[in-house]
Amino acid sequence: MSLESITKSRLVPVAVIPSLSSALPLAEALMEAGLPHIEVTLRTDCALEAMRAICKEFPEMTIGAGTILDATVLPELVEMGVTFGVSPGLNPEVIEKAQSLDFQMIPGVITPGEVERGLSMGLKLLKFFPAEAAGGVKMLKALAGPYGHTSVQFVPTGGINAANAQPYLDLKITRAIGGSWFVDQKLVADGDFEQIKTLTRAAIKLATPN
DSSP, X not given: OOSHHHHHHTEEEEEOOOSGGGHHHHHHHHHHHTXXXXXXXXXXTTHHHHHXXXXXXXXXXXXXXXXXXXXXXXXXXXHHTOOEEEESSOOHHHHHHHHHTTOEXXXXXXXXXXXXXXXXXXXXXXXXXXXXXXTHHHHHHHHHHHHGGGTOEEEEBSSOOTTTHHHXXXXXXXXXXXXXXXXXXXXXXXXXXXXXXXXHHHHHHHHSOO
């Protein structure tokens, strides 16, 4: 399974799943809202089992693992059917292991040096993180100047919400935006999946070109 659905919607839901019981209802809510993919961050004890459950129950979903900090977890992710991985920074060991497994990694970068390190490793899709704290749209525009011709694209993530997403989406160098405002951890914990569906539909409308 490819990243086609992410490219089409230009939206990546960055979800923290607090309990295993929340995993399938959250995936179902996203599917019903029209967003057939999810990034589950590895920040909770149940994250791996949550992804395993989603992979089994919703094989049509594109499932990503976020907050990958070391390479040891990659074989398990591949085995369970996870499509892509996301990391807050660019760790060469993680990238090399992922490439050996033919596993798509989207590492985080901020500086020109990090962008060039990614390009030198054959990466053309990078996470711009933490987007707002690192200078936001102005910084991403600055990176687009010297690197736009390389075909590199970015997934800005961090501090992005419904109010500030549009300027990121307007940049040609933006492949998609990552956000958690429509899959808020409290909404997930409270089981308010109807609100998640409502917010997701609004986010899709915002992110999808007319």
